[in-house]
Amino acid sequence: MDKLCLEHIGYTYSVGTPFEYTALDDVTAHIRDDRITGVIGHTGSGKSTMMMLLNGLVKPTKGKVYLDGYDINSTAKELYSDWLKRPEYQNMRKSTAKKAIKAEVQRRKRGLCFRVGLVMQYPEYQLFEETVYKDIAYGPKNMGLSEEEIRERVLYGARFSGLSDDLLEKSPFDLSGGQKRRVAIAGVIAMKPEVLVLDEPAAGLDPLGREQIFNEIRQYQRSTHSTVIIVSHSMEDMAEYCDDMIVLAHSKAIAEGTTAEVFAQISMLDEVGLDIPQITQLIRMLRKRGIDVPENVYTVDRAVELLRDHYQALKGSQT
Amino acid sequence: MTEAFIHAENLTFSYKGSNGADDIPALTNISLDIQKGEYVAVLGHNGSGKSTFAKLLNLILEPTSGTLIVGGTDLSSGDLSEAELIALRRRVGMVFQNPDNQLVATIVEDDVAFGPENLGVPMPELRERVDGALATVGMSEYADREPHHLSGGQKQRVAIAGILAMRPECIIFDESTAMLDPLGRREVLDTIRALNRENGMTVINITHYMNEAALADRVVVINDGTLLMDGTPDEVFARRDELRAVGLEVPQCAELIHRLREAGVPIEGTAISTAKGCAELLVAAFSKRGNENG
Numbered sequence: 001m002d003k004l005c006l007e008h009i010g011y012t013y014s015v016g017t018p019f020e021y022t023a024l025d026d027v028t029a030h031i032r033d034d035r036i037t038g039v040i041g042h043t044g045s046g047k048s049t050m051m052m053l054l055n056g057l058v059k060p061t062k063g064k065v066y067l068d069g070y071d072i073n074s075t076a077k078e079l080y081s082d083w084l085k086r087p088e089y090q091n092m093r094k095s096t097a098k099k100a101i102k103a104e105v106q107r108r109k110r111g112l113c114f115r116v117g118l119v120m121q122y123p124e125y126q127l128f129e130e131t132v133y134k135d136i137a138y139g140p141k142n143m144g145l146s147e148e149e150i151r152e153r154v155l156y157g158a159r160f161s162g163l164s165d166d167l168l169e170k171s172p173f174d175l176s177g178g179q180k181r182r183v184a185i186a187g188v189i190a191m192k193p194e195v196l197v198l199d200e201p202a203a204g205l206d207p208l209g210r211e212q213i214f215n216e217i218r219q220y221q222r223s224t225h226s227t228v229i230i231v232s233h234s235m236e237d238m239a240e241y242c243d244d245m246i247v248l249a250h251s252k253a254i255a256e257g258t259t260a261e262v263f264a265q266i267s268m269l270d271e272v273g274l275d276i277p278q279i280t281q282l283i284r285m286l287r288k289r290g291i292d293v294p295e296n297v298y299t300v301d302r303a304v305e306l307l308r309d310h311y312q313a314l315k316g317s318q319t
Numbered sequence: 320m321t322e323a324f325i326h327a328e329n330l331t332f333s334y335k336g337s338n339g340a341d342d343i344p345a346l347t348n349i350s351l352d353i354q355k356g357e358y359v360a361v362l363g364h365n366g367s368g369k370s371t372f373a374k375l376l377n378l379i380l381e382p383t384s385g386t387l388i389v390g391g392t393d394l395s396s397g398d399l400s401e402a403e404l405i406a407l408r409r410r411v412g413m414v415f416q417n418p419d420n421q422l423v424a425t426i427v428e429d430d431v432a433f434g435p436e437n438l439g440v441p442m443p444e445l446r447e448r449v450d451g452a453l454a455t456v457g458m459s460e461y462a463d464r465e466p467h468h469l470s471g472g473q474k475q476r477v478a479i480a481g482i483l484a485m486r487p488e489c490i491i492f493d494e495s496t497a498m499l500d501p502l503g504r505r506e507v508l509d510t511i512r513a514l515n516r517e518n519g520m521t522v523i524n525i526t527h528y529m530n531e532a533a534l535a536d537r538v539v540v541i542n543d544g545t546l547l548m549d550g551t552p553d554e555v556f557a558r559r560d561e562l563r564a565v566g567l568e569v570p571q572c573a574e575l576i577h578r579l580r581e582a583g584v585p586i587e588g589t590a591i592s593t594a595k596g597c598a599e600l601l602v603a604a605f606s607k608r609g610n611e612n613g
Contacts, residue, residue, distance in 0.1 A: 043471060043499075176365065177365060178365060203498065204416070206566060207364070207566065208364055209365060233500045236571065273502040275501035278571040278572050279575060282571075282594040282597055282598055286602070289598065304578045304579060307584070310605070314605060
């Protein structure tokens, strides 16, 4: 099922000025529930704008964003005629019902940033509290939870981000870069968002750090069955960790589907300035040299399997 | 024998502990030589000491002990004059990670002129240097633009031009592609390669990307402040298990070759760091099998 749905989204910065710039142009995309969706595209392709649309940080100039089928930017006025027919409002006096609808729309708007949690790029620069605990607690606190609930949430966030308990009373500024990033991610996870959006979560980390962070994200998604969206430049990481993918190029969505479906259009990825995984390049070269292996290979695991079988078959034909 | 451009012997550096705490060792007994015109990649996990090594090379940090000689200047003696220090920084330039933190002027060519201007380069020559540097990085047509309107890759190329305009002998790239997208990364890597191949520039590229390291002539691996490996990309990536043990990995193609060998596929040869090299090894392995069949 679609958790989020973007329909014919347009977004233009600085309309009517010489700096007018279209970041998104008629973008339609679907993000499925209980999956990890990767969003890829070159710099300036509109990725970050798209992420900010998902939790209402910016409103689209055109088109609609649906979360569980609800247009997140709808106003009470637009909803009156429809909602007044709903059973919960039908028995009220019209003016009372309108007030109730207005309150409901307000409530949903306020709740949006808790339901769709956004982890920005280099989030470690946004830490500000005296202790790791307080920093992670900032979101839950703003949700109006009790001390006890906040404590539970902080531990929950810390656990999923791979932070040990002994770090909680430390100053976040005494931690390493990778740990700081985990604190920032924990702060968003602590809000238990239905949708977790991460913009370049592994940027600047070393290979082990990358692998750990992606594994933690995957584990979090698999155990909570929430919806996770990862924005990244790294095709190798996307191939490894994402179930679905959306490709943005020059303000348009040019491909979407399962990771396998999107990688099947490899030649297109090349044209829009994205890196093809090295392993995929190698397989292409082998095919050109007459070695009979399938074309769309984008993980090392798959390549090992295919080439091992290829060798076995050659060996088998010998006997 | 010609003298190495960089000569380090038992090079050691410790960060001073704050409030009387113990000093924190960052590099211990590093010994290596880098020749003029070499293209060296430096690998290591976060906190391994690789950036500390870079900062020692143009004396942003001072060695705690050991010997470090760069371009004939002894940096470990501790008594460099101001003039010698300026001369050293001119000869060994550095390009950092964040493209937004390195540009100082509001116009691209002013930014490139900033370094040589401060060295007191007079006017006709200054013009020549700025134009030449911008041409080398392929940014001539952006000379009168504002840097903040450029892409990340373009900004990094302007930063490189700023260094080139000082006519250095060696450029150190400290994770200079980490914040760039694939296109920007390719622009910067192509520029680095051209500087090395065509201008004979000594290049040291500190990176987290194994595919980037594979482009260099030589790979140096630093772990916990000590020199762990030093060899060609093929030699270093042949030691996959050791690399993995220190939190590093090998390029995808090298990983593939390792795993196929483990699965009993006999693959001969050492060229495992690039897709092209691996393709050759695999074609050879499979055709050998085919010939045996025939």
